[in-house]
Amino acid sequence: MALKDTIGIGPAIEVPDFNGPLDLLLHLIRKNKFSIHDIPISSICAQYHQHLREMQRLDLELAGEFLWMASWLLHLKSRTLLPKASADGGEDDPRRELVDRLLEYRRVKEVAEYLYDADVVRRCLWEPNIGVQGHGGELELDWEDVDLRVLARTYLEVMDRFAAAHPPPLQVTPLRFKVQDKMRELYDTVHQNKLMPLLRHLDTRTDPEEVVALVVATLELVRLGGVRAEQRRVFAEIFLRPGPRAYDPAATFHQESLEAVHDH
Amino acid sequence: MITDRVLAFLEAALLTSRGPVMVQGLVEALGDGTVSAAEVEEALKSIRDQLSAPGHGIRLEKVAGGWRYVTLPELDDPLRVFHGLAAKQRLSQAALEVLSIVAHRQPVTLPEVNFVRGANSTGVVRTLLDRGLIRLAGRKKVVGKPFLYRTTKEFLVHFGLDRIEELPEPEKMIQDENFEAE
Amino acid sequence: MITDRVLAFLEAALLTSRGPVMVQGLVEALGDGTVSAAEVEEALKSIRDQLSAPGHGIRLEKVAGGWRYVTLPELDDPLRVFHGLAAKQRLSQAALEVLSIVAHRQPVTLPEVNFVRGANSTGVVRTLLDRGLIRLAGRKKVVGKPFLYRTTKEFLVHFGLDRIEELPEPEKMIQDENFEAE
Numbered sequence: 001m002a003l004k005d006t007i008g009i010g011p012a013i014e015v016p017d018f019n020g021p022l023d024l025l026l027h028l029i030r031k032n033k034f035s036i037h038d039i040p041i042s043s044i045c046a047q048y049h050q051h052l053r054e055m056q057r058l059d060l061e062l063a064g065e066f067l068w069m070a071s072w073l074l075h076l077k078s079r080t081l082l083p084k085a086s087a088d089g090g091e092d093d094p095r096r097e098l099v100d101r102l103l104e105y106r107r108v109k110e111v112a113e114y115l116y117d118a119d120v121v122r123r124c125l126w127e128p129n130i131g132v133q134g135h136g137g138e139l140e141l142d143w144e145d146v147d148l149r150v151l152a153r154t155y156l157e158v159m160d161r162f163a164a165a166h167p168p169p170l171q172v173t174p175l176r177f178k179v180q181d182k183m184r185e186l187y188d189t190v191h192q193n194k195l196m197p198l199l200r201h202l203d204t205r206t207d208p209e210e211v212v213a214l215v216v217a218t219l220e221l222v223r224l225g226g227v228r229a230e231q232r233r234v235f236a237e238i239f240l241r242p243g244p245r246a247y248d249p250a251a252t253f254h255q256e257s258l259e260a261v262h263d264h
Numbered sequence: 265m266i267t268d269r270v271l272a273f274l275e276a277a278l279l280t281s282r283g284p285v286m287v288q289g290l291v292e293a294l295g296d297g298t299v300s301a302a303e304v305e306e307a308l309k310s311i312r313d314q315l316s317a318p319g320h321g322i323r324l325e326k327v328a329g330g331w332r333y334v335t336l337p338e339l340d341d342p343l344r345v346f347h348g349l350a351a352k353q354r355l356s357q358a359a360l361e362v363l364s365i366v367a368h369r370q371p372v373t374l375p376e377v378n379f380v381r382g383a384n385s386t387g388v389v390r391t392l393l394d395r396g397l398i399r400l401a402g403r404k405k406v407v408g409k410p411f412l413y414r415t416t417k418e419f420l421v422h423f424g425l426d427r428i429e430e431l432p433e434p435e436k437m438i439q440d441e442n443f444e445a446e
Numbered sequence: 447m448i449t450d451r452v453l454a455f456l457e458a459a460l461l462t463s464r465g466p467v468m469v470q471g472l473v474e475a476l477g478d479g480t481v482s483a484a485e486v487e488e489a490l491k492s493i494r495d496q497l498s499a500p501g502h503g504i505r506l507e508k509v510a511g512g513w514r515y516v517t518l519p520e521l522d523d524p525l526r527v528f529h530g531l532a533a534k535q536r537l538s539q540a541a542l543e544v545l546s547i548v549a550h551r552q553p554v555t556l557p558e559v560n561f562v563r564g565a566n567s568t569g570v571v572r573t574l575l576d577r578g579l580i581r582l583a584g585r586k587k588v589v590g591k592p593f594l595y596r597t598t599k600e601f602l603v604h605f606g607l608d609r610i611e612e613l614p615e616p617e618k619m620i621q622d623e624n625f626e627a628e
Contacts (some may be wrong), residue, residue, distance in 0.1 A: 019539055019540050019543060019563070019565060020563055020564045020565025021564050021565070022563065022564035022565075023564075023565075063565065063566065065564055065565050065566065069564070101562075101564065104562055105562065105563065105564065106616075107550075107616035107617070108543050108546045108547055108550075108562060108563065108616070109543065109546075110616040111546035111549070111550065111613065111614070111616050112539065112542035112543045112545070112546045113542075114613075114614055115537075115542045115545055115546060115605060116537075116539075116542050118604075118605045118606055119536065119537050119542070119604070119605070120536075121519050122519075122604055122605060122606050123533075123534040123536070123604070124519035124520075124521075124522035124534075125516040125517060125519060125522075126276065126279070126280045126516065126517040126521075126522075126525055127280070127464055127465070127514065127515070127516060128279050128280065128460070128461050128462070128463065128464070128514075128515050129279070129280050129281060129282050129464075130278075130279065130281065130282060130332070130333050130461055130462060131282055131462060140351065140354035140355060140356050140357070141354060141355050141357075141360060142353065142354055142355075142465070142598075142599050142600075143353055143354060143355050143422075144353070144598075144599055145578065145581050145598045145599055145600065146355055146360065146422075147423065147581040147582040147583065148423050148424075148425075148431070148432060148437060148582045148593075149437050149438070149575055149581075149582055150360070150581075151360070151363065151364045151367060151423070151434075152364070152368075152432070152434035152435075152436075152437035152438055153434075153437070153438060154357075154360045154361055154363075154364040155364035155365065155367070155368045155434045156434050156435070156438060157361075158361050158364065158365060158380060158381060159380070161382070162380050162381075162382065165382055268500040268501040271501040271502075271503070272500075272501060272502055272503030272518060272521060273503055273521055273524050273525075274503070275502060275503035275504055276503030276504055276517040276518065276521045276525055277503075277524075277525065277528050279461065279503070279504055279515065279517065280517060280525060280529065281529075289528060290528065292527070292528075293524045293525070293527040293528035294524060295524070295527065318450040318454075319450040319453040319454060320453075320454055320457055321453070321454035321455055321456065321457035321458030321459075321461070322457060322458055322461055333461065335458040335461070335462060336454060336458065339454060339455055339458045342455050342459075342475045342476060342477070343455075343458055343459060343462065343475075345474070345475040345477065346459050346471060346472065346474075346475030347462070347463075349471045349474055349475060350463065350467070350468075350471050423582075423584065424582070424583050424584015424585060424594065425584060425585070430585065430591075
């Protein structure tokens with residue numbers, strides 16, 4: 001068992017790294033050469049608390065189970081101090097459960113020690129790795145040892161691999177309404193009807209993308225002189241009328257206007 | 265000098281290596297400077313000679329500038345049978361992948377499994393059917409009416425589950441905090 | 447009858463296998479019906495005895511119900527140098543305690559392990575699962591349906607046990623009821 005570094009001015013007691021309160025209790029019983037079946041609770045309780053204080057002083061991480069054990073020991077101590085409730089000898093020893101748990105834990109430690117010795121030697125052994133000629137030597141798992149966790153991990157690995165092989169596509173939606181088309185459409189309508197209420201027409205359109213295309217097309221046609229726009233008041237209807245110049249889609253279309261729609 | 269320790273190390277190094285072993289690497293690993301490359305080469309030759317006696321199933325051969333153990337060609341047949349038998353208690357990585365997909369996405373079709381894995385899984389699915397870990401569960405009502413697959417009762421028994429609904433979310437099985445909450 | 451061919455096959459089969467090899471599989475692969483399981487077992491023991499002579503770096507051991515070749519522990523250092531690998535991590539005291547509990551009480555739940563140890567074992571259990579020394583074995587039919595744990599075949603292999611029953615009983619290891627002075 002590794003001793004923690006004892007920093008600072010020589011501590012009163014050594015504080016080894018215990019694997020829980022039972023481990024610490026066994027250590028104290030062993031150190032005092034107490035019988036595990038007849039633990040002097042007062043003495044053990046005092047020593048246990050002294051250890052906890054020392055661990056706190058050294059700023060060691062003190063898990064909740066150490067504190068729980070401290071209160072249990074205090075409880076046992078108070079019960080052993082009380083006069084026996086009944087006269088018959090069948091009265092349960094309040095220490096009974098603690099003794100049972102300590103005995104069980106001591107058994108665990110014995111087996112753990114055996115496993116420790118085995119581990120020291122056995123982790124130095126190497127298996128054959130030459131494989132079979134002409135065989136991929138794919139790693140295979142013993143079916144007996146395939147459990148839910150192996151299954152879950154495999155599934156997540158497959159899905160990760162799938163996600164890596166199928167990155168989400170870039171969101172490139174094609175322009176459904178071309179400014180150029182809308183320009184011709186508007187130009188033709190205005191020249192046919194001689195007058196066109198733009199806002200009312202836009203209100204009939206449900207697709208925002210088409211509205212944007214129409215607005216840009218209007219601005220473009222006005223700039224080119226294909227139509228004229230009139231508005232009497234702010235927020236009032238915008239009327240489109242035929243402009244001074246004829247519209248020639250092939251010659252006059254400007255790339256910038258398309259990009260304006262893109263940016264939108 | 266060729267000692268028993270050197271011979272023992274050479275045997276162990278060859279056993280634990282996949283592919284040919286370079287003499288120089290062996291000399292360096294022995295490291296004490298008492299063994300030369302020529303001595304290692306000599307020791308390897310003595311191991312080779314020993315293995316040429318009857319009753320040995322492997323020989324030591326020199327290829328591509330290195331040394332490696334190979335099995336005798338006449339043992340190919342029984343070895344193939346043996347490794348085939350041994351494979352029955354084992355599950356290949358591919359089989360495990362298909363099983364995990366069927367388990368977590370059931371019912372699922374072969375094309376779906378293939379798509380998720382990015383590899384053809386026909387043979388593996390047949391193996392899993394033969395081993396009674398997955399079963400046919402009707403056909404999917406899409407073009408081609410492919411078979412649907414589900415896990416079996418035997419699958420549940422192996423993983424200690426009463427019903428397939430008890431199969432935990434894969435993420436929960438791997439993440440710390442949820443695992444603790446169980 | 448144990449012929450040279452049988453011995454050769456056994457050597458080749460063991461050298462090309464990972465993990466312990468079952469006698470039954472060897473008998474079946476030889477297939478001609480002339481060799482019994484007892485004879486194969488006998489042949490394996492003779493190979494094992496041969497390898498115990500000096501100058502050999504491997505030995506044949508019986509573990510987890512099968513046979514396998516392993517290198518000698520004292521060759522670990524030069525083998526690690528040769529393969530360029532770091533030493534395997536030692537198991538912590540806490541991990542060994544959890545293993546002891548799982549080995550003796552399996553199947554067992556995490557709360558049960560925690561109670562016997564008197565300390566939280568969640569992290570340790572995860573580590574042991576990752577190292578393949580314990581595995582999930584279904585859920586206990588009590589409130590909360592906690593997972594049950596068992597030791598794996600790898601546990602037997604790692605600790606050199608043929609069967610789990612070979613793990614010594616703690617009662618037999620404890621000679622007297624009280625602690626001796628250290």
